[in-house]
Amino acid sequence: MARIQEKPKGYWRRIFFKELAGHNGSWKKKLKSIHSYTGLPVRTVEILRSLGVTWEITVKEARGRENRIKHTHVYFGQASLTVGWSSGKWPTLDKPTTLELHGVQLVPINCPITCRPGWRSLLSKVLVKKGAGKLCGSDRLISLLYMENGVTVGVWQKQQEIAFVLVNFHYHRLVERNLLGTSTTYVFPYEATDMQAPFDDIDPDYGLHSYSMHLELHNTEDSIASVSFLQLFCRKDQIADGYVPLQVISKEKRQTQQTPLGGKISLPWKTEGLQGCVENCCMLTLTVLAEARTPFWCVSAPVAMTKSKHEEVSYACKGESFLMEFQDSDGKLEIELEWTEEQKQFVIVNLILFLSISKVNRGSSEFRHQL
Structure with missing residues (x-):
């Protein structure tokens, strides 16, 4: 003993x-x-x-x-x-x-x-x-x-x-x-198990459908936008460049899908003696859920808004076009916005979620072979 x-x-x-x-x-x-x-x-x-x-x-x-x-x-x-x-x-x-x-x-x-x-x-x-x-x-x-x-x-x-x-x-x-996580004696962070889509050996298109996504744009004081999207999917012939693309909001269906933002895109800051505000920047929090409604890709980071290089004629929104982009090793997100002069607000007119094939494939070796 x-x-x-x-x-x-x-x-x-x-x-x-x-x-x-x-x-x-x-x-x-x-x-x-x-x-x-x-x-x-x-x-x-x-x-x-x-x-x-x-x-x-x-x-x-x-x-x-x-x-x-x-x-x-x-x-x-x-x-x-x-x-x-x-x-x-x-x-x-x-x-x-x-x-x-x-x-x-x-x-x-x-x-x-x-x-x-x-x-x-x-x-x-x-x-x-x-x-x-x-x-x-x-x-x-x-x-x-x-x-x-x-x-x-x-x-x-x-x-x-x-x-x-x-x-x-x-x-x-x-x-x-x-x-x-550990204390200062043995310094290691808590390691969670890898987020994976559950394997389904019956469904030949496993990993291509039934995703959902929650998106929040915010700063250090207020929420700018908070929206959820269900039943996101991709066809096999759309897979390209190492990504599974999921069209969340489409320009072609803009009348029914366009999403207005409820606040100004800016990021207030302060120190002990000064304060200010960075324009055209905010925080993006993204939660992608797999078919079983379990977290698959989770992100929270700053994102900048830049003027779009590809101007297109728009009859629904006659303002300028802007772009927000985020990318890491697991995927990327592209958000296109337009400024509406009448309502004095930004509207999301196009949103595409790209999931890395390597991340999707971690669920099973069989699906890795399919993609």
Whole structure:
């Protein structure tokens, strides 16, 4: 029989914090209630709030210095939350800096927060350096750079110093990611099982139909648009260039499918002393569900709106045409919008979802052979 002193160093400390962090599984029952449109747990926000979860960034500079910064504000959307860090001492981009994002749950004991122990679950780790990231937009003071894993950095244009950080967290497996990742002793994020479409050996067109999609455009304060689409499909002869295309909104059927946006496409930002707004930029949260209504592709990231290079004559909307695009290793999304001068609003007139064949094929080797 092993004695207590024979346990690895820190063993009992980790066990203690795991219990306090909700690792006893009492919160799992609440996750079983699923939203009919998004396919995601309805009570995600409720669980995170009841457990007192907060978010921290650990800034690790090249010289070895570390600085922990607590979040300043959170926006809860329908399928994701956006966490912001508007204050803190940030480094310049002259030397590489690592940002580690943690979900934090403090022990509920009566002592100052600065001294209170807790469980820190690693969510992601991003390297920020000069020349890295994708430019999403800018104003006269800052530039918005999208790094990866939902991390967007606002950089002062003159000083090339971080001004603020915005991070998008999709609700899919978000509770598990905030509670089941490891602490600073053994730093590994929670790894969810790969999202796959269920294999159907009877249906020869498995993987080509019965997808659904929920799309939300929002910023750090408000929702701009929130729409759901059902029964998306693709024919085999439409597969090309490594993608399964799903036509969500078509120009040919624009009178019945056109989707107006309910707000301005912009992204407000603020620091301790200044605030501003980046035009023609917002956050995109995408949830693609497979035939069994299970999450298949989940994304939450900034997206820029640019003027379309292909102007076409339109009799329904006589305004200018614009384009939004997002792409990662699992797929891509193309949204075409038109500005209606009479209603003073943007309307989605064309939307195509492209799923990577390699992602669809992960479900089975038999289907991989078919495509």
